[in-house]
Amino acid sequence: MRIKASMSDETPYKKLKDPQLKNNIFGVPEGYFDSLKEKTHLEVSAEENRFLKKEQLKKGVFNVPDGYFDKLNEKIISATSITKEEGILGNEHLKGNAFTTPENYFEKLNAEILSKVKPEAKIIPLYQTTWFRSVAAAVVLIMVALLSIPKNEVSESELLSEISDEAIINYLEERQAIEYELLSSIEGLDAILDNMILEETSSYSFALNENPELDYDFEYLDY
Template identity: 45%
Template sequence: MSNKDKHIKLDNNPELAKNVFEVPDGYFDNLHSKLIENSEGILNQSDKLKELPFEVPANYFEELTDSILEKTIGNETKVIPLTQQLWFKVTAVAASLALIASFYFLMPEQSIVEPSLSDISNETIIEYLHAQQSSQEDLFEGLDSLDILLDDMIAEELNIFADVLSTNTELNYDFEYFDY
């Protein structure tokens, strides 16, 4: 074998780059925890440090549960979802229609009494017509008196306005500049 054949090159030889050392299984998984645990640091010297210096009021956590449930489940039961409302509405309308239809179809025909004008006496009809006429007259009279009242009010307002204009001439201008 010539010297040229014995010469080993680091390049182009992946076998040489292989790590020949080994570690126990799972070594790196626990390494960090072991380092912390084994440290002589003050954090691992006393369990007391793991206790928090905070307090809560008495019975706080019982009250907290109630408060959370009130703000979540409690709120939800008060608000009826839209779908449920629609469902109720649709059901109610359907039930009403069914009830009306059942009345219409199940009611015996002979029980529907058509009142006939011939059964009513002439006096009754005349009395009814008089009553109708008089109530309409009352209404018109009422409307007339309301008109009179409003006319009076407008006249009074105009008089007051005229008085104000006569004493405060600076208010007596027209709005032509704004009329565009």
């Protein structure tokens, strides 16, 4: 730690050395010091034998953790060096680990992970099986074929023109009411929606299965 040189002999303020300046400009009432002496003497003698004199009371009531003062210096130095030129980058103390683990944690961790992975047989999800994919492809093909067959029936607008506007409005309103009733009667709808969202956010596990090298974007890394 750098020690600054004493400045008392080198003060540039020479005027302060003028002895006249040292003369006292303040006064006190006459006989003040005599009475003060008596007053304090009385007070002291009265207090002399009281508990404040007892040695054990002079011991502080405050305590510090073991080795506190040994560490204090180090702490102050490390704290002050942060704001100086080198900043946090050169501060080795800061790089120290602030966290700990329970005793023997890492020894137990190995065993725990191994117990969880060993008995498990590799489960292939349904959507990854060949037969499932073939069936799915066939279903898609049939649907496409069905949809592409031209319809010979009358067009939708022609059909609708035969129904009165009022009937259509009534029908739509009724349907809306039913939907609303249905939704509000489902208990814990919020919880169901939350679960759906959760499952979607867990889709990374699917990505992991499909592509073990995780070539997907991090959706949660935002600025």
